[in-house]
Amino acid sequence: MKVVYPHMGNLWICVKAMLEYLDIEVILPPPCSKKTLMLGAKHAPEFACLPLKLNLGNFMEAAEMGADTIIMAGGCGPCRFGYYAQVEHAILQDLGYGYGLVVLEPPEKHIGELITKIKCITSNRSWLKVIDAVRFGYRKSLAVDELERMAHYARPRELEKGATDRALQRALRDIANAGSPAELAAARERAEQIMHSVALDRQRPVVRVGVVGEIYTLLEPFANLDIERKLGGMGVEVDRSIYLSEWVNDHLFMGLARKARSSKTAKRKAVTYLGHFVGGHGMETVGNTILYAEQGFDGVIQLLPFTCMPEIIAQSILPKVSADLDIPVMTLVVDEHSGDAGMVTRLEAFVDLLARRKHNGRAVYRCTVI
Amino acid sequence: MHGYLGIDVGSVSTNLVFMGEDGNVKHSIYLRTQGEPIKAVQQGLQLMQAALPAKTKVAGVGTTGSGRQLAGVITGADIIKNEITTHAVAASNVVPGVRTILEIGGQDSKIIILRNGVVADFAMNTVCAAGTGSFLDQQASRLGIDIRKFGTLALQSTAPVRIAGRCAVFAESDMIHKQQMGYAVPDILAGLCEALVRNYLNNVGKGKEILPPVVFQGGVAANSGMKWAFEQALGMEVYVPPYHDVMGALGAAMLAREATNRKNTSFRGFDTAERDFRCTGFTCNGCSNMCEVLEIQESGRVLARWGDRCGRWSNITTREEKIS
Numbered sequence: 103m104k105v106v107y108p109h110m111g112n113l114w115i116c117v118k119a120m121l122e123y124l125d126i127e128v129i130l131p132p133p134c135s136k137k138t139l140m141l142g143a144k145h146a147p148e149f150a151c152l153p154l155k156l157n158l159g160n161f162m163e164a165a166e167m168g169a170d171t172i173i174m175a176g177g178c179g180p181c182r183f184g185y186y187a188q189v190e191h192a193i194l195q196d197l198g199y200g201y202g203l204v205v206l207e208p209p210e211k212h213i214g215e216l217i218t219k220i221k222c223i224t225s226n227r228s229w230l231k232v233i234d235a236v237r238f239g240y241r242k243s244l245a246v247d248e249l250e251r252m253a254h255y256a257r258p259r260e261l262e263k264g265a266t267d268r269a270l271q272r273a274l275r276d277i278a279n280a281g282s283p284a285e286l287a288a289a290r291e292r293a294e295q296i297m298h299s300v301a302l303d304r305q306r307p308v309v310r311v312g313v314v315g316e317i318y319t320l321l322e323p324f325a326n327l328d329i330e331r332k333l334g335g336m337g338v339e340v341d342r343s344i345y346l347s348e349w350v351n352d353h354l355f356m357g358l359a360r361k362a363r364s365s366k367t368a369k370r371k372a373v374t375y376l377g378h379f380v381g382g383h384g385m386e387t388v389g390n391t392i393l394y395a396e397q398g399f400d401g402v403i404q405l406l407p408f409t410c411m412p413e414i415i416a417q418s419i420l421p422k423v424s425a426d427l428d429i430p431v432m433t434l435v436v437d438e439h440s441g442d443a444g445m446v447t448r449l450e451a452f453v454d455l456l457a458r459r460k461h462n463g464r465a466v467y468r469c470t471v472i
Numbered sequence: 473m474h475g476y477l478g479i480d481v482g483s484v485s486t487n488l489v490f491m492g493e494d495g496n497v498k499h500s501i502y503l504r505t506q507g508e509p510i511k512a513v514q515q516g517l518q519l520m521q522a523a524l525p526a527k528t529k530v531a532g533v534g535t536t537g538s539g540r541q542l543a544g545v546i547t548g549a550d551i552i553k554n555e556i557t558t559h560a561v562a563a564s565n566v567v568p569g570v571r572t573i574l575e576i577g578g579q580d581s582k583i584i585i586l587r588n589g590v591v592a593d594f595a596m597n598t599v600c601a602a603g604t605g606s607f608l609d610q611q612a613s614r615l616g617i618d619i620r621k622f623g624t625l626a627l628q629s630t631a632p633v634r635i636a637g638r639c640a641v642f643a644e645s646d647m648i649h650k651q652q653m654g655y656a657v658p659d660i661l662a663g664l665c666e667a668l669v670r671n672y673l674n675n676v677g678k679g680k681e682i683l684p685p686v687v688f689q690g691g692v693a694a695n696s697g698m699k700w701a702f703e704q705a706l707g708m709e710v711y712v713p714p715y716h717d718v719m720g721a722l723g724a725a726m727l728a729r730e731a732t733n734r735k736n737t738s739f740r741g742f743d744t745a746e747r748d749f750r751c752t753g754f755t756c757n758g759c760s761n762m763c764e765v766l767e768i769q770e771s772g773r774v775l776a777r778w779g780d781r782c783g784r785w786s787n788i789t790t791r792e793e794k795i796s
Contacts, residue, residue, distance in 0.1 A: 136762055264783050328781060421679040430593065443538050448596060451556030455591045 103202075104129050105223065106169035108157040111321035112246045113346060115278045117173070120239030122281075124224050124231065129169035131160045134324035138163060143438055145193055152325055152407040152437055153318040154186050158193060165199050173223065176207035180381030181412050183318075208353045216354055238283055240355075243347040245277050245290045252297040254341065257334025258308040261301040267331065269300045306337070309456045312394035314343040314387045315405035316413050319436055321346065326405055327442045329434075329449070333403075336453045341399070343368070343390040344383065368393060375419050382412030388419050395427035400456040402429060403449075408437035430455060473498070473525060476532045476732075477739070478725030479513060479547065480555070480718065481505065481539030484578025484605060485691060486512035488520050489721040490528075491729070495565065499523045500718045509539040510546060514745040517547070521742040532732035533739045534558070534724030545768055545776045546749055548740035551724070551731040558723030560584050560591045563687045565726060566713045571683040574702065574710070575719075576672070576692035578605040583677045595676050605691045607640050608698075611647065611664065615657060619695075622661060626697025629662035637667030638674075665701035673705060684708045689716040747771070758784055 106129045107117050114130055121128050132138070134156050142159030161172060172191065177184035187205040194201050204222050209215035217232065224232050249270060256266040273293035280289040311333060319325045320342055330340050344365075351359045357366075368389030376388045391402045404420060406413035417433050424431040432452045434445060475498060478489040486509065488501040501519050505512045534551045535543040536558040544552040563573045564586060573584040581604050585593040597604070612619045633650050636642040643664065650660055686708060692698055693716040702710045715722055728737075750769045755762050763780040777785040 133759070135759075267783070444596075447538070447554045447556070450554040451591075451594060454554070454557050455594070458590050459592075 103127065103171050103223070104169045105171050105173055106131060106161060106164035107173045108160045109134050109322065109324075110318055111323060111346070112243075112250070112274065113321070115246055115274065116239045116243040116346065116350075118278070119242045119280075119286075120235045121173075121223075123235040123238050124227050126223060129164050129167050131164040131167065131169075134160065134322060138324075139438060145197060149409060150189075151182065151409050153183065153322075154190065155438070156322070156325065157186060158190050161190065161194060161201065162197075162199070165194075165201070170200065171202040171204065171223070173204050173206065176205040178207065178210075179379065179412075181410075183382065206354070209356065213354075213356060213358070234283075238286070240347065240350060240359075241283065241286055242277060242280070243350055245286065245293065246274065247345040247347045248290075249273050249277070249293055249297060250342075250345070252294070254330065254334070254339060256297065256300050256302055257331070258337045258339050259302040259304060259306050261303055263335070265300050266297075266334070269296050272296050307461065308337050308339045309400040309453060309460055310339045310341065310398075311453075311456070312341050312343060312390065312399045312402045313405060314390045314394075314402055315383065315416075316407060316410050317344050317349060317383055319405045319407050320344050325407070325436055326434075327436065327445050329403070329405065329445070332442075332446065332449055333453070336450065337457075338453055341394070343386060343394075365389075375423060376416070380412050380415045382410065384412035384416045387413060387416035388423060391420060391423050391429070391431060392427065395423070395429040399429065400460050401452065402431045403452070404431065404433040406433070406435055408435050430459070473528050474531045475528065476534070476725040476728045477520070477530050477547075478558075478718075478721035478723065478728065479516065479533065479535045479543050479549075480537040480558070480720035480724060481509045481513060481535065481543045482537040482555075482577055482579070482720070485717075486516055486537075486539075487718040487721040488516040489715070489718050489725050490520060490524060491722060491725040493531075495726070497715050497718075497722060500715055500721070502717055505539070509542050510749050510751065513539075513543050513546060514749075517742050517745040521745070530737060530739050530742075532725075532728035532737045534726075534728030534731065536720050536724040541776075541778065542751075542768065546740075546747075546770075547744055548738040549728070550735075550737050550739070551727050553724060553727055555720050556582065556584060556591070556594050556596075558720045558727060559689065560586060560594075560723070561726050562719040562723035563689065563713070564589055566715070566719075566722075567685055567687050567711060570685050570687050572680075572686045574672070574677075574686065574688045575690040576604060576688075576698070577690040580604060581672055581676050581690070581692075583672075583680055583682075585680055585682075593680060595678070595680065597676050607643075608664075608668070608692060608695065611644065615651075615660075617657070617661075623694070623696030623698070625658050626661035626665050626695075627658075627700060629656075629658040631659055632666055633659045633663035635660070635663040635667040637669075637671040643667055661697060662701070665695070665697040666704070669698065669701040669705050682706060686710045688712050689719045691717050693717070749775075753779075756780055756785065758782070 104127045118128050138159030141162045142155035146155045146158050174187040176187050191203045206219050253266050253270045260266045273296045276289045276293045280286040333340050348363050351362045352365050365386050368386045371392045372385045372389035394402050420431045475490050475492045480487040486503045486505045490499045492498050501516050503512050533547055533549045535549040536553050536555050540552050559575055563570050575582045582596040612622050633655050636646045688710045693712045748771050753766050756765050765779045765785045767777045768775045
C-alpha cells in the first residue's frame with residue numbers, strides 16, 4: 103500500500119511522520135504548483151472551490167509516482183469540504199485512476215471511531231504503536247507550529263531580507279527528518295536555535311495583523327499567494343487564527359490536549375454576532391476577529407476561497423464587528439489567479455492605513471503633505 | 473524650475489504629471505498603455521521633456537499604479553507606492569477636508585474613506601469589472617458613440633430607462649433589449665449610468681459610510697453622466713477635480729516631494745526614454761512551483777528580476793525599498 107494525502111501547508115511533515123512511524127509507505131506529491139492547479143482545474147467542477155482543485159491535482163501528481171491509497175480528512179458540517187474526499191475519489195475513478203480511499207472524519211461520539219479508520223490503514227500493527235504514531239505526528243505539528251510562530255515574529259524585524267525564510271526552511275527540514283520521538287526532541291531544540299540565530303532589530307516598530315478565514319487558504323501558501331511572507335516583508339507581524347496542531351486537537355482529539363489554544367474561545371466570542379454554527383470556520387472567523395481586536399491587534403485580514411459559503415456569511419458580519427470594535431478588516435478572495443499584483447496593492451494599502459492609524463501620523467505620510 | 477514627476481502606470485492608461493514646488497500641476501500627460509508599459513513610460517518622458525522649459529530640474533520621482541515596480545526600476549523612482557495611497561494623498565491636497573473618494577479607472581474601481589485627513593477604510597472591486605471604464609468604452613463603441621460625448625448625451629435624457637446593473641453581461645443584454653424596443657439613446661445611456669452607479673455603490677461601496685465632501689476621480693469622472701448619476705444616488709454634491717484623470721500620478725509626485733526631503737533624487741534622467749530596455753521572461757526550474765520570472769535588462773545589464781516566490785532571482789538585485 104502506497105499512501106498519499108493532499109498538501110495543506112506543512113501538514114505533510116506531521117502525517118508523514120505518523121505513517122512512516124508505522125512503516126507505511128508514503129508518496130509525497132510535489133508541493134502545490136501551477137501544474138497541480140492546472141491538472142485540478144481541468145477535471146474539477148468549475149464551481150467548486152480552490153481546495154478541491156488543488157487536492158485533485160495533488161492526487162493526480164501522486165498517482166504518477168505510484169500512490170494507490172488516498173487518506174483524507176472529511177467533515178459533516180454545511181461546508182462542502184465534508185464531501186470532497188468522496189467527490190474527488192469519484193472524479194479520479196472516472197478518469198481511470200484506481201485509488202483506494204480512507205476518510206478520516208471528526209469522530210461523531212468517540213475518538214475510537216478515528217482509531218478504527220486508522221486501523222484500515224495500519225492493519226495488524228498494535229494499538230499501542232498506532233497511538234504512539236498519532237502522538238508522534240501531533241508532536242511534530244506542535245514543533246512546526248512553534249517554528250512558524252517564531253518566523254511570524256522574526257520576519258518584520260529581520261536585519262537581512264530573507265534570512266528568516268532561509269532559517270525556517272532549514273529548521274523545518276530538521277523537524278521533517280526526525281525519525282523517532284527521541285530524535286524529534288533534539289531536532290526541535292536545534293530548529294529553535296536556528297530560528298533564534300536570525301539577527302533581529304527588536305526595537306523596530308511593526309504593525310500586528312491577525313489573519314482569519316478558511317483553514318485551507320490559511321495554511322496553504324500556494325493558495326493564499328504567500329500572504330504571510332508578503333506581509334512579513336512589509337513589516338507586519340502576522341498571527342494566524344488557525345494552526346494545524348490546534349485544529350488536530352480540537353477536531354480529531356476532541357480537545358484531549360487541554361493546554362492548547364482552542365477554537366472554543368473564539369466560538370463563544372462570536373455568539374454576540376453569529377449565534378450558531380454555519381459550517382467551516384465561519385464562527386471562528388467572527389470570533390477571532392473579536393479576539394484580535396480585544397488583544398490590541400492593528401488589523402485583521404479575512405481569507406477565503408471564492409464561493410466559500412461559511413466565510414461569505416462571516417464576511418457580511420465583519421463590517422459590523424469592525425465598526426463596533428474599531429479595528430480595520432479587509433477581505434481577500436482567492437481563486438485560480440496566480441498573478442499577485444492585485445493582492446500586493448491591497449495589502450500594501452491596508453498596511454499603510456494601519457501604520458498611519460497606529461503611529462497617529464508620526465513618521466509616516468499624512469495625506470496632507472503640501 | 474524645480475519640480476517633481478509622478479508616473480501612474482495603469483492597465484489602460486499611463487499618466488505623467490509634473491508638479492512644481494508649489495504643488496501646482498505644470499504639465500500632465502494621459503497616454504494609452506496598450507499593453508506596453510515600458511514604451512508608454514518612455515513616450516511619456518519624451519513628451520514631458522518637450523513640454524517643459526529647457527532648464528527644468530526633476531527633484532524627485534514617484535511611481536504608482538499596477539505597473540509601478542516596472543516604471544520605478546526604469547526611471548529610478550524615489551518612491552514606489554500603491555494607487556490607494558497616492559489617490560488619497562492627491563485628493564486631500566486638492567480638496568482639503570475630503571471624506572470620500574470615488575475612483576473609477578479602466579479596469580478597477582475603488583472607494584477610499586478618509587477621516588481627519590487619514591485613510592480610514594478602502595475597498596476595491598474584487599471579482600467583477602462591471603462599471604469600469606473599459607465597459608463604458610465598449611458600450612459606447614457598440615452604440616457608435618464617441619466616448620467623450622457619452623456624458624453630454626446622457627444628460628439630455630428626460631426619462632432614464634431602467635437597466636440591470638448587477639452584472640456587465642446582464643447590463644449589455646438589457647441595453648440591447650431596450651434599444652430594440654425603441655427607447656432613445658440618451659435615455660439608455662442615462663439608465664446605464666444609473667445602473668453602474670448602483671452596481672458601484674452595492675459592490676465597492678458596500679457598508680461604507682459616504683460623507684461629504686465627495687470627490688469623484690479617475691478616467692470615468694470625465695463622464696458627466698456618471699457624475700450626475702452619483703449625485704442622484706447619493707443626494708449630495710460630487711466634486712470632480714480639474715486633474716481628475718491623473719490624480720494617481722499627482723499623488724505620486726507629492727509623495728516624491730516628501731521622499732526626497734533633504735535627499736538627492738535617484739531619477740535617471742529624461743534620456744531614460746532613449747535607453748534600450750528589454751523584458752524577458754523565463755520559467756525557473758528550481759522547484760515545482762515553476763515561477764515565471766521576469767527580467768528587466770538595460771543594454772544587456774540586469775536591472776531587476778521579479779516573479780519568483782522564493783527570492784532566488786529577485787534577491788540578487790533587490791533594491792532597498794521603503795515600506796510604509
